[in-house]
Amino acid sequence: MAPTTTNSRENLLDAALHASRSKGNTATAVDDLSRRGQGGTKGAFFHHFKTKEKAAVEAAGHFSAMAAGRFSTVPNHELLSSSRSP
Template sequence: MQHESKRKLLDAAQNVFRTKGYAATTVDDICEAAGVTKGSFFHHFKSKEGLTLDAAAHWSTWTEALFAAAPFHQAADPRERVLGYVDFRAAILDRAVPDFTCLLGTLVQETYATHPAIRAACNKGMSSHIANLTCDIEAAKQRYAPDAPWSAESIGYFIQAVLQGSFIFAKAKDGSEVARENLSHLRRYLEGLFPHPRKSNRKEKP
């Protein structure tokens, strides 16, 4: 069982990093947000980078549970699960900007060249999320577009690229409107990738 003060620090780090970024966040900022002492911080972590690595894993565990429990998983049709995933991401946009942006995307933009361990942790977390999504995409491809030249994995990465880019614009615009429009376009694009078979209106001759 995770120590309560450690969990508070990990939760606080997720929120502060998404609000201020990695470089601008200090250990004091995280301790203040968590409501714990600096001594407690160094009891659990050797450094801010050490905390960040654990925070990335903590984020991945939390988001995996969040998406696993999302209602779109209940759909029997994999096409509806893929579209439902996009709808679920759009519903999350009703929160404040830092609350719907991705911790891993925020971290890797700042640290990919300076903190290789953090970059690797972000890559692991994002790739794992895409792998889970790819399962539904592959099932939808087999049912609705079996001869399509693209791979399910490439669509998974494309979906995440749209999301991460949308988060950047949401920060630039200080609002979710552009991100919401982007997800609407993404949904229409995915609908085109997985077209329902057209039903003929002509009656067959006896």
């Protein structure tokens, strides 16, 4: 999955998502994320994230927000949301 945005932070988050799905966070190096994040550098990575683990947590939130946006356009989404309310 190639990054599709021009925002370096989002590119790094997309790279972290891809890496965690393909080989796991433990086996992924910051160098991997930097390269995959559209030619970024380690410096750019650490500008946006304090650690690789913090990037992984933010990548999960990034995915959640993306999925929520996509699923909100599904027909009958309102019915699904209201059926979960107590």
